Amino acid sequence: MEINKGNFIDTRKNSIHDFFDGSRQSLPIALGYFPVSFTFGLMAVNGGIPVWIVILISMTNLTSAGQFAGTNLIIAGAGYVEITVTTFVINIRYMLMSLSLSQKIAQGVSNAKRWIMSFGITDETFTVAAMQKKDITFAFMLGLEILPYMGWALGTAAGAVVCTLLPETLQNSMGIALYAMFIALVIPAAKKxxxxxxxxxxxxxxxxxxxxxxxxxxxxxxxxxxxxxxxxxxxxxxxxxxxxxxxxx
Structure with missing residues (x-):
């Protein structure tokens, strides 16, 4: 019994350590997500989508480009099939990322925990997780994904609420921020x-x-x-x- 208790304590300590290690590495990601999702919140509300729906979109999705594309199609009045196929094509890379990371997951992680881990996989969290030299634990991925999720949701909420407070002329001009954001994303990658x-x-x-x-x-x-x-x-x-x-x- 003493040995089992000691193993339990060690396992708990390792889990806490892995969680904070993931959280530490995710902080720059969370800070980077906030201004991008802020722009998303501005764009979506400016397009006529209610604030609470915009926030709900970001709380149930973590797909950046997929959200922008899908929301733009919603605003444009596109059909369900068009929206579905577009977001599927843009987001299919997450399926490949999940399959890749599944080879690095530590033994004993249940399917339920794997599903939770898969929800928070993005380009950035995938990169950090894939670069780990050891097996990926559930605690590490939880720490890696929580702050970016909060940054994305809070940024969207802030952008959505601020948009309702801005004068109409300024709201309309905020659409330029969306194009500037995409240019900022593409140019550095294209240069490298x-x-x-x-x-x-x-x-x-x-x-x-x-x-x-x-x-x-x-x-x-x-x-x-x-x-x-x-x-x-x-x-x-x-x-x-x-x-x-x-x-x-």
């Missing part, structure tokens, strides 16, 4: 990686063709995103294998 630059340029080129060539004008914005994403990613996978991308990073 030829693959990212090529895929981004390809997606922009295809989207422009679909938007400005008259014969394609009947295609809605959501389907343009889907088509451009699929073609650009397919070409990127063909001409820039994973090892080339990793070496470029």
């Amino acid at each position: 990686s030829k693959a990212a630059l090529a895929v981004s340029a390809c997606a922009i080129f295809i989207s422009s063709l679909l938007r400005w060539i008259p014969v394609f004008s009947v295609i809605s914005g959501g389907w343009r995103i889907i088509i451009a994403t699929l073609i650009a990613c397919t070409l990127g996978a063909k001409f820039f294998p994973m090892e080339d991308v990793v070496n470029a990073g």
